[in-house]
Amino acid sequence: MKIALAQINPTIGDFKHNMDKIMAYIEKAKDLACDLIVFSELVICGYPPRDLLEKQAFVTANLDHFYRLVDSVKGIGVICGFVDKNQKQEGNPLYSSAALFDEGRILHQVHKRLLPVYDVFDERRYFEPGTEYSSFFYKGWEIGLTICEDIWNDKDFFPRRLYSVDPVARIIKNGANLIINISASPYYVGKRAFKWDMLGNIAKKYQVPLVYVNQVGGNDSVLFDGLSVAFDSTGQMTARARDFEEDMIVFDTQTQKGDLHPIAETDTESMCNALIMGTRDYVRKCGFDKVVVGLSGGIDSALTAAIAVQALGRENVKGVFMPSQYTSTENFEDTKALASNLGIQLIQLPIAGIFEKFLEELSLVFKDIATEITGQNIQARIRGTLLMALSNKLGCLLLSTGNKSELAVGYCTLYGDMSGGLAMISDVPKTMVYELARFVNKKEEVIPARIFEKPPSAELKPDQVDQDDLPPYEILDGILKAYIEDNKGAEEIVAMGFDPQTVRETICRVDRNEYKRHQAPPGLKVTTKSFGYGRRYPIAQRYLPSFE
Numbered sequence: 001m002k003i004a005l006a007q008i009n010p011t012i013g014d015f016k017h018n019m020d021k022i023m024a025y026i027e028k029a030k031d032l033a034c035d036l037i038v039f040s041e042l043v044i045c046g047y048p049p050r051d052l053l054e055k056q057a058f059v060t061a062n063l064d065h066f067y068r069l070v071d072s073v074k075g076i077g078v079i080c081g082f083v084d085k086n087q088k089q090e091g092n093p094l095y096s097s098a099a100l101f102d103e104g105r106i107l108h109q110v111h112k113r114l115l116p117v118y119d120v121f122d123e124r125r126y127f128e129p130g131t132e133y134s135s136f137f138y139k140g141w142e143i144g145l146t147i148c149e150d151i152w153n154d155k156d157f158f159p160r161r162l163y164s165v166d167p168v169a170r171i172i173k174n175g176a177n178l179i180i181n182i183s184a185s186p187y188y189v190g191k192r193a194f195k196w197d198m199l200g201n202i203a204k205k206y207q208v209p210l211v212y213v214n215q216v217g218g219n220d221s222v223l224f225d226g227l228s229v230a231f232d233s234t235g236q237m238t239a240r241a242r243d244f245e246e247d248m249i250v251f252d253t254q255t256q257k258g259d260l261h262p263i264a265e266t267d268t269e270s271m272c273n274a275l276i277m278g279t280r281d282y283v284r285k286c287g288f289d290k291v292v293v294g295l296s297g298g299i300d301s302a303l304t305a306a307i308a309v310q311a312l313g314r315e316n317v318k319g320v321f322m323p324s325q326y327t328s329t330e331n332f333e334d335t336k337a338l339a340s341n342l343g344i345q346l347i348q349l350p351i352a353g354i355f356e357k358f359l360e361e362l363s364l365v366f367k368d369i370a371t372e373i374t375g376q377n378i379q380a381r382i383r384g385t386l387l388m389a390l391s392n393k394l395g396c397l398l399l400s401t402g403n404k405s406e407l408a409v410g411y412c413t414l415y416g417d418m419s420g421g422l423a424m425i426s427d428v429p430k431t432m433v434y435e436l437a438r439f440v441n442k443k444e445e446v447i448p449a450r451i452f453e454k455p456p457s458a459e460l461k462p463d464q465v466d467q468d469d470l471p472p473y474e475i476l477d478g479i480l481k482a483y484i485e486d487n488k489g490a491e492e493i494v495a496m497g498f499d500p501q502t503v504r505e506t507i508c509r510v511d512r513n514e515y516k517r518h519q520a521p522p523g524l525k526v527t528t529k530s531f532g533y534g535r536r537y538p539i540a541q542r543y544l545p546s547f548e
Helices: 015-031 050-054 056-072 167-173 191-206 267-285 299-312 329-342 352-362 373-394 404-409 430-440 449-453 473-485 490-495 500-512
Strands: 002-007 036-038 077-085 094-102 105-111 136-138 141-147 178-183 210-214 216-219 222-225 229-231 237-240 247-252 291-295 317-321 345-348 397-400
Touching: 002 015, 002 210, 002 229, 015 036, 015 056, 015 247, 050 056, 056 077, 056 094, 077 105, 077 178, 094 136, 094 141, 105 136, 105 141, 141 167, 167 178, 167 191, 178 191, 191 210, 191 229, 216 267, 222 267, 237 247, 267 299, 267 430, 291 299, 291 329, 291 373, 299 317, 299 329, 299 430, 299 449, 317 329, 317 373, 329 345, 329 449, 352 373, 373 397, 404 430, 404 473, 404 500, 430 449, 430 473, 473 490, 473 500, 490 500
Parallel strands: 002 036, 036 077, 141 178, 178 210, 291 317, 291 397, 317 345
Antiparallel strands: 002 247, 077 094, 094 105, 136 141, 210 229, 216 222, 229 237
16 A cells, blocks of 8 residues: 655644645645555644634534545545544543545544643643544555554653553554554654654554654744654654655555655754744744844844745845944944845844933933943833834834743843744754854855854943853753753752852742743744743742752
C-alpha cells in the first residue's frame, strides 16, 4: 500500500482554506497512484482551536465540511482529524476524532484516548477521552489509528508515565500490524531527536511499520515543524518530510521505504526557521501584510528585522530609528548599515524634543528625573507611542524586539519597548540571540559586525550598559533556564555552581515581574517553557523560594 503523508498548514476556523488545501493534496496523491493519504490532527478546523470549541456553530461548520469531504473524495482512502460530538449524556461534549473513509463511506473512526493538560495543552477542557482500541483491516493491513498523545506513553521509553493506559500496546494486542499516528505536536528546539527516538522505539518494539503525520505552521504562539516521518518494522526512519513548510512524502508499506527530504542541520538553523515560519504565519493569519520594527543599533532589533525580512520580504518591513540625546554615533551608523543591508525603508524620528517637553510638563511635580528610572521609562514609552502611531496609520503590525532574558527579569518597559502585536524573540535567550544572528550572517554580512562587538545597552542615560543592572548574560541565561524551563529550586541552582546572591536576585526579579509578562504581546514558543498560556503563575502571590 502506498501511503501519502500530507503535512499542511491549516488556519484555525478558515474551513474553506483548509478544505482547498486538503483537496489539492488529495489530487497530488492520486496522481502518484497512492492508495491512502493521511492528514494531521484536527486538520479540518486547525489546531489548537481552544475556546472556539465552545461555539456550537464552529463545531457544526467543522462537521459539515468533514462530511462534505467524505462525500466528495473518490479513488483514494483518506485519514484526517476533525471534531466530533459526544452523543452520550455524560462527559465533555466533544471528541478529538480521526476517521478513515473511502468512496463516500466512513470505514473506521477513533476518538483520541489520551488528552494532555500540561504546558500549552488543555484538551480535557473540551474533549472526552476515547475508550476503543480496535484496529481496522484496509488494503491488506490491520491499521491501528492513533491521535498525537496516544503514542506518548510507552512504559519502556518514559521513566514516568502520565497515563495508566498505553493505547499503542492495547491496539497491537488487538491485532494491529501498522500504526498510523496523526498529530499536532508543537515544536521546541531539540524535540525532534527525542521524538524520533520514541517513534523508532515503538516500531522496533512491536516490529511494525509506523507512520506519523504532523501539522506544520504557526498558530498564535504555538509552532508546528511538520517533519512527518515513517519508520520500518526494525525502527529505522525510511521516510521524512521537510521541516517548517508544507510537504508530502510517499511511504510504501510493501518495501517499507519512502521519500527522505532535507531538513535543518542544526538546532540554530531549526530555531531560525521556526521564527521565520511563525512570524510569517502570525502576521498573515492575523490579516496583515507589513510590519514595523523599532531599530536601536543593538543585536535584538537587528535580529528581529532580519528574520522579518526573511519571513515577509524586504518590501514589507519598515525600520524606525528614534535617537535621543543619549544615542551614540555608532548606533546611528550601524542602524543605517543594517537597513541598507536588508534593503528596508528606514524612518528616523528623533525623540529628544518630545522628551524635553515631557520633563518640562512634569517639572511641576518632580525635577531631575531625566536619567532616573522614571525618565528612562518615559523615553521608552515615547518610542512605543511613535511606533504604535506608525502601526495604526500605515496598517503595519508592530514587532517588539525584547528577548527572553530581558522579559524574564523585567528589564523592559510596559507600554514602551514592550508595545507591539508580536514579540517575535521573547522566547529566545540573549545568548541564543547572538547565535541566531551569527547564523543569519553565515553567507554574508547582514547584521553589521560592530553590533556583535559592542556591549548591549538601552541607551536611556549616559554610558549605560545592560551589565550595570544585570549579571553577564551567559550567567543570567544559565540561571533562567534552570529556574524557568527546568523548574529547579534556588538550592539546586546554587548547587550547579552559580553565585547564591545572583541566584536570589534573579529569581526574585523573575517572580516580581510576572505582572509585566501578563501584559506582553504574544511570542513565538521555541523552548520547552515559554512565557504565555503554557506557563501559568499568579501575579498576586507571596510564595518565596528558599534561599538557605
